Amino acid sequence: MKLLLKLAWRNIFRNKRRTIIAGIAIGIGLTSLIYVDALFVGMKVSIIKEATASFLGQGQIHRDGYRETQEVDKTINDIDKLVNKLKNDNRIDKFTLRTFSLGMVNSPSNVRPMMLVGIDSEEEKYLSRIDDAILKGSFFKGNNQRDIIIGKKFAEILEVGVGDRIVITVSQAKTEEFSQEMFKVSGIFYFNNPEFDKGIAFIRINKAQKMLNIGNRAHEIALKFKNIDKKNIDKLSFWKEYSQDGNEALSWMKLLPQLKIVFEMTNLSIFIIGLILFAVIALVIINSLFMSIFERMFEFGVLKAVGTGAFNIAKLIILESSSLAILSIGMGIIGGFILTYIYSKTGIDYTGIEMMGVTIQNILYPVIQIRQFITYPIIVFFLTSIIGIYPAIYAAKMSPSEAMRKSL
Amino acid sequence: MNQNEFVIITDSLKKNYKENGIEVKAVRGVNLKIKKREFSAIVGPSGSGKTTLLNLISGLDIPDDGKIWLNNKLLSEMSGKELSDFRRDHIGFIFQAYNLIPVLTVKENIEYIMLLQGVEKKERHKKVLNILREVGLEGMETRVPTKLSGGQQQRVAIARAMVSNPSLILADEPTANLDSKTSGELLNMMRRLNETTGMTFLFSTHDKMIMEKARRVITLKDGLIEKDEIKD
Structure with a gap:
């Protein structure tokens, strides 16, 4: 495993330009995802603040x-x-x-x-x-x-x-x-x-x-x-305690149910954006891996000839894919942090825009959360590794003699 | 006849393949027996079936007809994994273009097969140093193949093929990319190793120098053995 890992890591740098381009493409995808998430969190925070601080109360x-x-x-x-x-x-x-x-x-x-x-x-x-x-x-x-x-x-x-x-x-x-x-x-x-x-x-x-x-x-x-934990405001016992004697006590979440829909929509938007970005990432990885496999056809033939089993060949390709993911994640995290940090300081002017009855009155600041730098990179890592399975199976199934013949 | 004295036995071996839609009869019924410790060469013009025969013998290709025994084991009875493990443990390969893994150092290239075999680190290190001494590449273990000459790369390939002590070394045009001086040196070295280690060497070649050094020359023509000459 250690040898395969070493081999995979070094292999991805055999064609530095291609690796860097693929890495940047995946990195940009991750950067965008982190930024969009931060923007939506900022939007949520802003909407909640506008909704509760303007007149409604919590x-x-x-x-x-x-x-x-x-x-x-x-x-x-x-x-x-x-x-x-x-x-x-x-x-x-x-x-x-x-x-x-x-x-x-x-x-x-x-x-x-x-x-x-x-x-x-x-x-x-x-x-x-x-x-x-x-x-x-x-x-x-x-x-x-x-x-x-x-x-x-x-x-x-x-x-x-x-x-x-x-x-x-x-x-x-x-x-x-x-x-x-x-x-x-x-x-x-x-x-x-x-x-x-x-x-x-x-x-x-x-x-x-x-x-x-x-x-x-x-x-x-x-x-x-x-x-209070604004996210879990609805779970407070307060509402039950004060909903007595013919009165009703409600949180802003219940008073403005349309906001819940807005938030669900933003979650869906992130999911769709993520899906599109991941589809692009998947194509970049598959393309990059297949190019790399076709260039090294003879080498795979040799590796198989000397006794490298199909499973180890598959493992090698998946490790290459994971190595590319690690490299890209590094770039994506750095890019995502820089971009989000800059905008979290300068803000984005959406003042006057009304969403579901709530008018944004202040500059919108994307919100950096540790979750964005853990969840999305993990998703990118696993997705990239999973995507590597297809080229890995292809390489593993190749007959050694055919691989050596094809490359000639 | 004692079957145990043979490393390779082929029986009516046949292999056809398609090239640009045309069926080529590469091997048309080869019966061959190679004894242990032999230093033999399969020769013949291009397209005579040398490489195909070598691929069949090593289990890299499956014959359309006929049988192959390697160390008394029938290859057709082995599964893909068994065949892969068998190659790893019993056959060493030397290729025309050396085919070292460019991202690994000389040492890592040589110990690759031992790593697949699960040999202990200490043992691997010892064997690598020994074989490097044998092939005259002492002190070069940390170099990468691209920093070596063609002759040095082929020496590494020979070391890689031999380090795990396989019973058979299959060499496909091993001197084709080398000058005659280097070829001569390498052949002498391989012959010496053949004598000292007892490993069987089977070459596929056009090289006259190999034909001269080989103790047995099998000439292939149109997929059939035309001549089988054993020297004294």
Whole structure:
């Protein structure tokens, strides 16, 4: 075995140019695979971050059935008890209460349906990025109960700016009587998300509760954990513990099921890209090995003549194929690391691109993971070695006299 | 007649093969007996069937008809693996173009067969040094074949063929690529080794020098033995 290994390793350098070209081709395949994987991981991280940090939070609590109907009456049950429980829960980093109601907005020049969201201006800063998205004006400075923040596009539709007044009409809980209030636009935000920018307005939660006549109750609690494994967030016992008394607690994974599909799609994409790359790699290896076999036909004849068994000949070819794999993997790992490292520092600008309702707002950074430098090289190694089986069988089956005759 | 005194016995050996779609009757019923310790040559013009006969004798090719016994073993009764092992243990090959493994050193080339045989490292080393001394290549064990002259490469090939002490050495045109001086030296060396080791040498050749040195010259013509001359 040691001799065959030595022979295989030296054989692949007999035609250095061919080996280097084949090695580079396989190496580029591996580099691409590592890079694409890192890019998709970066994309996932970015999407999760955008989805959870923009407004959603890492989880939410609602009253059972609220998400389906969004009825104003369906406020969270036993909210005081729940708030106290959350305050004392050491897993929770921050949480905030929100109200939601559909309504109409009147400006001097337009009337539009909209979603009125009541937020706790202090706590909301930790759960969402509304304060960071303010373009004009401010995010609930002072204590004016009539401050309202609207999206940039919404402001354009309503033809209003900071300081202008608008009238909001909502229907109250239970009685369904109209409640109408005048607000002053105190801030205009731009989320780069049409759903937010065109149809949502934020007011202080106590004002919203008053308008909706729901006391101190809320429709939603958005929350953020201290330290969690984001991948396994769904496995936390938290969701079960808080899905009681007619309320339901859900992680962002459950709240945005479309993201799971996106991630499955990215996994499928990596698989397809991998498959194409491996098919190319397979052809490169087979071509390289067959060229090498045909050039050394007489030599194989001699090796067989002097008593090298078919199994050892096959082993030699597979070892040559594996040696080529090791060489290529070395190149691929170095290439993959350099390329991914550079982009993980500089990032790729995909800002503004929306995927499944989540708008990428930041530069996308590929994420280097040790797994990429273990899994893919192992796959390339085994695949390359397996591909070597076909030429190996061919060489092993050759009759020695025929091999010596063919090469003449 | 005592069968044990023969290394090779062939009986009505026939072999046809196709070349460019035309069937060539390479060997047409050869009956041959080669005794142990013989130093014999098969001669004849190109296409007379010399190499085919050598290939059949060594089990590299399968005859269409007839039988071959090597060391009293019928080759046709052996499986592919048995034949391969038999060649490894009982036959040494010397080729016209030396056919050393270019990526292995002189030492590694010589010990290749012993490695296949599973000979211990110490024993291999000892045998390699001995045979290198015999063929006059002492101190050259770490060189690669490409750094050697044709004569030196053929000496390595001879060493490789003989190192594991096979009973038969088959040499196909071993001097064809060498000048007459080197050929003469190598032939003298092989004859000396034949005498000292008792190994049987069978050449396939055009070389007059080999014909002169051989103790027996078998002339092939059109796949048949035309003449079988044993010298005193």
